[in-house]
Amino acid sequence: MPTVLNPAAFCRLDSVVSHLVFSEHNPLNLGRAPEQVAVFWYDQSVPPIEEPREETGRLLIDGFVRKRLIPLGSVRAAIDGESRLCIARQPRYDAYFGREVARAGLAPTSEVVARVVVQPDFSVMVIGPNPAPAAELAPFCERTTRGGGLGAMVLKITRESVVKAVSHGMKPAEITARLRRHASNEVPANVLRQVQDWSNWVRQVTAATMTVLRCPDRDTADRVMGAMKRQAERVNDTLVALDQKKLTAAERSKLLGHGIIVEGEPGAPERKSKARKKRW
Numbered sequence: 112m113p114t115v116l117n118p119a120a121f122c123r124l125d126s127v128v129s130h131l132v133f134s135e136h137n138p139l140n141l142g143r144a145p146e147q148v149a150v151f152w153y154d155q156s157v158p159p160i161e162e163p164r165e166e167t168g169r170l171l172i173d174g175f176v177r178k179r180l181i182p183l184g185s186v187r188a189a190i191d192g193e194s195r196l197c198i199a200r201q202p203r204y205d206a207y208f209g210r211e212v213a214r215a216g217l218a219p220t221s222e223v224v225a226r227v228v229v230q231p232d233f234s235v236m237v238i239g240p241n242p243a244p245a246a247e248l249a250p251f252c253e254r255t256t257r258g259g260g261l262g263a264m265v266l267k268i269t270r271e272s273v274v275k276a277v278s279h280g281m282k283p284a285e286i287t288a289r290l291r292r293h294a295s296n297e298v299p300a301n302v303l304r305q306v307q308d309w310s311n312w313v314r315q316v317t318a319a320t321m322t323v324l325r326c327p328d329r330d331t332a333d334r335v336m337g338a339m340k341r342q343a344e345r346v347n348d349t350l351v352a353l354d355q356k357k358l359t360a361a362e363r364s365k366l367l368g369h370g371i372i373v374e375g376e377p378g379a380p381e382r383k384s385k386a387r388k389k390r391w
Contacts, residue, residue, distance in 0.1 A: 120199055120200070121187075121189055121191075121197040121198065121199045122197060122198060122199070123191065123195055123196070123197050124173065124176060124195070124196045124197060124198050125195065125196075127172075127176075127198065128168075128169050128172045128173055128176075129169070131168070131172055132164075132165045132168030132169055132172065133165070134161065137164055137165060137168045138168065138171075138172075139157070139164055139167060139168050139171065140164065144159075145159035145160070145161070145164055146159040150164065150167065152167050152170070176198060177263065180198075180204065180207070181198070181238070181239065181263070182239075183203060183207065184201060184203045184239075185200075185201055185203040185204040185206075185207045186198040186199060186200060186201055186204055187199040187200075187201050187226075188226060188238040188239060188263070189226055189228075189238070189295075190226075190228040190236055190238070196238075196263075226238040226239055226295045227244045227248070227293045227294050227295050228294070228295060228296055229290060229294045229296065229298045229299065229302060230299065231299040231301055231302065233267060233268040233269070233302055233305075234255070234265055234266070234267055234268075235248060235252060235265070235266040235267070235268065236263065236264070236265050236266075237263070237264040237265075237266065238263050239263075244293045245264055245266070247289050247292075247293060248266055248289060248290070248293060249266070250276045250279070250281060251268065251272050251273050251275075251276035251281065251286050251289075251306075252266035252267060252268050252269075252272055253266065253267045253268075253269055253271075253272045254266060254267075255267050268302065268306060270309045273286065273306055273309040273310055274309060274312075274313055277310055277313040278313065283307060283310030283311055286306055286310055287303060287306060287307060287310075290302070290303070290306070319354065320354075320355045321344075321352040321353065321354060321355060322352065322353055322354070322355045322357075322358050323346065323350055323351070323352050324343075324350070324351045324352075324353070324373065325349065325350060326349045326350070326351065327349070328349060329348045329349060331349075331371065332345070332348060332349050332350070332351050334369045334370065334371060335351045335366065335369070335371055336351060337369060338365050338366050338368070338369040338371065339351070339353055339357075339362065339365075339366070342354070342357050342362075358373070
């Protein structure tokens with residue numbers, strides 16, 4: 112494998128794997144004839160036939176790259192225009208296989224371990240073990256199981272996830288800023304536009320307990336509004352609402368000065384007149 116990858120040059124992972132397992136190059140055979148090597152995949156024996164050995168070799172190398180080389184920073188990961196995983200050799204790659212590497216090449220760097228690709232279908236692929244980008248994007252994304260694994264995470268931007276983020280206090284401008292800050296590619300225009308629309312679509316309303324004054328006619332409601340001024344809200348022609356705490360004795364006196372008598376107490380059940388039955 113060390114001779115397959117050129118330093119800093121990206122290659123499609125599936126192409127690398129296909130090259131490594133082809134015929135006599137298959138590492139499962141240990142450089143010997145297939146019938147001279149017993150191969151097991153978990154508890155199943157793999158027969159010394161070219162196709163089964165190559166398929167098992169693909170599973171082995173693909174898992175090795177995703178679960179070991181990418182998380183350790185031995186290779187750098189990227190996504191091409193067709194959403195296929197690509198890898199490039201890094202200095203730690205040589206160190207992993209026992210070669211001499213300068214100490215500077217082993218220093219951790221965020222460029223090696225963090226890559227974020229935002230795609231037009233609203234999926235966001237986070238590649239590398241650095242948790243910082245995923246932590247920044249998670250508040251307005253959903254975690255999916257498609258295409259993920261050790262060293263890679265796939266998130267999805269949805270209307271529900273964006274609305275939830277805004278409801279928790281995140282500003283619309285901050286959502287788009289985080290996308291642009293972490294994306295390794297140009298964020299697709301349709302994604303930015305839709306995220307902005309979803310963010311600005313959210314509105315905040317206030318819940319309050321109100322007392323409703325039922326007036327016999329529109330003129331009476333006008334007089335109530337004149338007495339209470341900004342403390343009251345007009346609901347319709349004959350209904351006026353005000354904060355339950357605002358209907359104090361002083362306010363009742365003010366209403367009385369406008370010829371308005373308030374019956375009942377706020378929150379008290381309405382009295383229902385019961386006809387007295389006559390006994391014969």
